[in-house]
Amino acid sequence: MQTIVYYTTGILLLSVGVFIWLERKFPYTRGLPLFRDGFWVDLVWYTLIQSYFLKIFIFDYIILPVDKAGHLSSFHLVTSWPLPVQVLFFLVVHDFYIYWFHRWQHHSKVLWRTHEAHHSNKEIDWLAGTRSHSLEILINQTVEFAPIIFLGANPLVVPIKALLDAVWGMYIHSNIDVRSGKLQYFINGPEMHQWHHANYREVFYANFSTKFAIWDWLFGTAYLPGTKPVVFGLYYDYPKDYFLQHLFALKRINEKELAGKYRLFRAYHASRQKVLRGLRALTRPGFPGKDIEN
Ligand SMILES: [Zn+2]
Ligand SMILES: [Zn+2]
Numbered sequence: 001m002q003t004i005v006y007y008t009t010g011i012l013l014l015s016v017g018v019f020i021w022l023e024r025k026f027p028y029t030r031g032l033p034l035f036r037d038g039f040w041v042d043l044v045w046y047t048l049i050q051s052y053f054l055k056i057f058i059f060d061y062i063i064l065p066v067d068k069a070g071h072l073s074s075f076h077l078v079t080s081w082p083l084p085v086q087v088l089f090f091l092v093v094h095d096f097y098i099y100w101f102h103r104w105q106h107h108s109k110v111l112w113r114t115h116e117a118h119h120s121n122k123e124i125d126w127l128a129g130t131r132s133h134s135l136e137i138l139i140n141q142t143v144e145f146a147p148i149i150f151l152g153a154n155p156l157v158v159p160i161k162a163l164l165d166a167v168w169g170m171y172i173h174s175n176i177d178v179r180s181g182k183l184q185y186f187i188n189g190p191e192m193h194q195w196h197h198a199n200y201r202e203v204f205y206a207n208f209s210t211k212f213a214i215w216d217w218l219f220g221t222a223y224l225p226g227t228k229p230v231v232f233g234l235y236y237d238y239p240k241d242y243f244l245q246h247l248f249a250l251k252r253i254n255e256k257e258l259a260g261k262y263r264l265f266r267a268y269h270a271s272r273q274k275v276l277r278g279l280r281a282l283t284r285p286g287f288p289g290k291d292i293e294n
Pocket of ligand 2: 118129173193196197
């Protein structure tokens with residue numbers, strides 16, 4: 001198992017390099033910097049810290065205790081299937097679920113609160129898709145990985161599926177000018193998912209697919225006009241800080257108001273700005289450092 005983790009980590013890091021290179025070479029939106037607004041929040045908080053703790057919580061505190069209590073995996077319902085068939089089965093079934101749940105999140109005011117974080121980046125690239133409220137990840141990854149364990153799948157399905165999620169997620173959000181032609185009817189890519197992140201009224205209820213675009217075409221939610229959007233993100237203000245982004249789902253708060261009200265928050269806010277200013281000086285020299293927001 002340790003060996004497969006080395007392999008999947010290696011492939012993941014290699015893919016990051018390839019996507020960054022392709023974004024520079026064939027950009028979907030021109031002039032988008034690597035260290036865009038929100039880059040550090042997405043990388044440090046969402047990609048490294050949040051995903052690490054959620055993985056432990058989902059597996060060790062939800063899935064494995066339920067499995068132990070119900071002896072579910074002992075039925076070995078899919079154990080005899082060949083590994084590629086198991087991977088394909090869980091890939092398609094979960095992708096079908098995620099299409100409908102994602103669609104529901106856009107139609108329900110309550111569920112939208114768990115999904116708006118994912119739409120809050122104003123510049124969409126390989127890393128932007130990692131920004132998802134922890135509640136959204138908790139729901140979706142429990143639904144994704146619980147059946148794999150409960151049905152007694154090969155233990156390798158988990159790391160293989162996690163790798164596919166990560167690489168496919170980077171691909172559909174990447175700022176790469178992909179023209180996949182008829183393939184876009186089946187395999188989802190940036191052509192349709194960049195539009196899903198656009199701040200346009202007509203795409204708020206469109207392009208819900210994640211891996212397989214076929215769901216959008218089958219269920220009448222596909223939007224692929226042949227042009228590109230120019231504005232992305234939410235139509236309303238959204239906090240820049242990880243913790244406030246989480247709080248925002250429960251209560252509509254304003255960063256500036258909070259800073260004016262509470263000394264402790266003011267101190268936290270100021271130190272955060274200082275760190276970001278330092279990072280910006282390192283990564284984007286010459287860029288004005290006054291209006292640090294990410
Ligand atoms: Zn969405
Ligand atoms: Zn997305």
